[in-house]
Amino acid sequence: MGLKTKAEYIESLRGMKPTVYMFGEKIESVVDNPRLRAGIEATGATYELAETEEYRPLIVTESPLIHEPVNRYTLPPSSIADLVARVKINRLMGTRVGTCFQRCTGLDCLSALSIVTYDIDAKHSTPYFKRFIEFLKHVQKNDLTCNAGVTDVKGDRSLAPHEQEDKDMYVRVVERNADGIVVRGAKAHQTGSLSSHEIIVLPTRALRKGDEDYALAFAIPNDTPGLIHVVGRSSLDTRQLDGCDLGNLHYSKYCPTVIFKDVFVPWERVFMCGEVEFAVEMVNRFSAYHRQSHGGCKSGKIDCMVGAALTMMDYNGTEKAGHLKQKAIEMVHRAETLYGCSLAASYEGKKEPSGTYFIDTVLANASKIHEGKEMSEAGRLLVDIAGGFVADLPSDRDLAIPEVGELLKKYLKGVASVPVEDRVKMYRLIEKLVMESADTISDIHGGGSPEAHRITILRESNLKAKKDAAKRLAGIESK
Ligand SMILES: Cc1cc2nc3c(=O)[nH]c(=O)nc-3n(C[C@H](O)[C@H](O)[C@H](O)COP(=O)(O)OP(=O)(O)OC[C@H]3O[C@@H](n4cnc5c(N)ncnc54)[C@H](O)[C@@H]3O)c2cc1C
Incomplete structure (x- = not known):
């Protein structure tokens, strides 16, 4: 009980026995698999930094609920300061691991549930808020x-859940009994499901009459019987299994598809069941928090990208090239605008009836739209600065063999004072930063597709006030 050290976190996962498949094999020990371990290490950094004198004051705070020190990744925000701290810890962690550290999504689910369970109870006199608090x-x-078990596999996107030919395309209740519910379906792209103790399921879209069995929120341990995690491929995944040419030596990201094969959920873990009209609120709250989270972690990732760009300029002898300095500045300003938008979303936050603070959704969504475009632009600038070996650098294994290794070291050399091994390492890191699909594609789709961000901005912005402002200037009467 209490704050875990990183070692205790990893041991606690070792004690769990989830059903896992990866690349055609059943995985018996998640923490000992190098591919999965790199993801667990990234989440582990949220525990590791909480142990340090330097970062503990930012990451650890007292919970108003249990009156003990807690890691902020378990703390729904109850003040503007908490909202701001969310962004700061995400930037810190993004800079530290250079990839997704996979713990913000759970906090975003906890934060959404802390608002919506209260709102459902206010209308339906249900016991969800009390259960959630426990x-x-x-x-x-x-x-x-x-x-965050949010994204259903969704089948035919033009049809509502209950209209699908196969009724299991969205996670649904197939049985209700005195002890709980039985659920079936699958959630896609489950970042860090095996680095997590608990899987929190929320609906993925607005629901309507007829979709009652799909209006579900609950939480279960990742090794609950019937849960099957199938780890997805991503572009550089065999590097960890090879133990070679890693780029980022310690950290990576993986995203399983998680199948719910008639999984029992006890009532005390059910936080919504049938209240279709609240699905939209659940989705909107979660997505807004998650889009704000991205502004923190992705600006942190750009910090690593800028560092890699500047180091590569030193190694290549291009550190004085004006056009490359300009490109590095272009990268920095992208990080800062993302960060600024997410901070602004926090400072404009407001208290909800449950006591939780919610962010400004327009600013959070503006940040995410910006990320969708600008992260790939930052990656493009980094590749431009670094040079073509981002694409096709010979393996460390070739550098190690006598026949060709010394020749490679001769020809891969940049500036004379820089060891060739360092230049090779930096190229590998840049490859990982810009070409790891599990990480880079979340810049676009993580927290919902870009259109979802636009629709939110349209819905949440005060468009009438903008029209009125224009009309007043032009001398047209507003109606
Ligand atoms: C690397 C990565 C990590 C992720 N991590 C998580 C996670 O941890 N937890 C989680 O729950 N989810 C996660 N996601 C899922 C993410 O939220 C979804 O990918 C995103 O919401 C898009 O859904 P989709 O992939 O099913 O694409 P689709 O919904 O099929 O979208 C594809 C395109 O079709 C459009 N479209 C879809 N339906 C319609 C329609 N009815 N009308 C008009 N246009 C439509 C979309 O706007 C989009 O442009 C992750 C995704 C990625 C890529």
């Missing part, structure tokens, strides 16, 4: 990591 106490007391 779950939250468990998460905080044990310093757990949760993942």
Whole structure:
């Protein structure tokens, strides 16, 4: 009980026995698999930094719920300061691991549930908020990591869940009994599901009459019977299994598809069941928080990209080239505008009836739209600065063999004073930063597709006030 050290976090995962498949094989020990371990290490950094004198004051705070020190990744925000701290810890972690650290999504689910369960109870006199608070106490007391089981596989996108030919395309209740519910379906792109103790399931879209069985929110351990995690491929995934040419030596990201094969969920872990009209609120709250989270972690990732760009300029002898300095500045300003938008979304936050603070959704979504375009622009600038070996650098294994290794070291050399091995390492890191699909594609689709961000901006912006402002200037009367 209490704050976990990184070692205790990893041991706690070792004690779990999830059903996992990867690349055609059943995985018995998640923490000992190098591919999965790189993801666990990234989440582990949220525990590791909380242990340090330097970062503990930012990451650890007292919970108003259990009145004990907790890691902020288990703390729904109850002030503007908490909202701001979310962005700061995400930037810190993004800079530290240079990829997704996979713990913000769980916090975003906890934050959304802390608002919406209260709102559902206010209308339906249901017991969801009380149940959620008990779950939250468990998460905080044990310093757990949760993942976000939001994205259903969705089948035919033009049809509502209940209209699908196969009724299991969105996670749904197939049985209700005195003890709980039985659920079936699958959630896609489950970042860090095996680095998480708990899987939190929320609906993925607005629902309407007829979709009652799909209006679900619940939380279960990642090794609950019937849960099957199938780890997805991503572009550089065999590097960890090879133990060679890693780029980022310690950290990576993986995203399983998680199948719910008639999984039992006890009532005390059910936080919404049938209240279709609240699905939209659940989705909107979660996505807005998650889009704000991205502004923190992705600006942190750009910090690493800028560092790699400047180092490569030193190694290549191009550090004085004016056009490359300009490109590095272009990268920095992208990081800062993302960060600024997410901070602004926090400072404009407001208290909800449950006591949780919610961010400004327009600013959070503006940040995410910006990220969708500008992260790839930052990557393009980094590749431009670094040079073509980002694409096709010979392997460390070739550098190690006598026949060709010395020749490669001769010809891969840049500036004379820089060891060739360092230049090779930096190229590998840049390859990982810009070409790891599990990480880079989340810049576009993570937290919903770019159109979802636009629709939110349209819906949440005060468009009438903008029209009125223009009309007043032009001398047209507003109606
Ligand atoms: C690397 C990565 C990590 C992720 N991590 C997580 C996670 O941890 N947890 C989680 O729950 N989710 C996660 N996601 C899922 C992410 O939220 C979804 O990918 C995103 O919401 C898009 O959904 P989709 O992939 O099913 O694409 P689709 O919904 O099929 O979208 C494809 C395109 O079609 C458009 N479209 C879809 N339906 C319609 C329609 N009815 N009308 C008009 N246009 C439509 C979309 O706007 C988009 O442009 C992750 C995704 C990625 C790529």
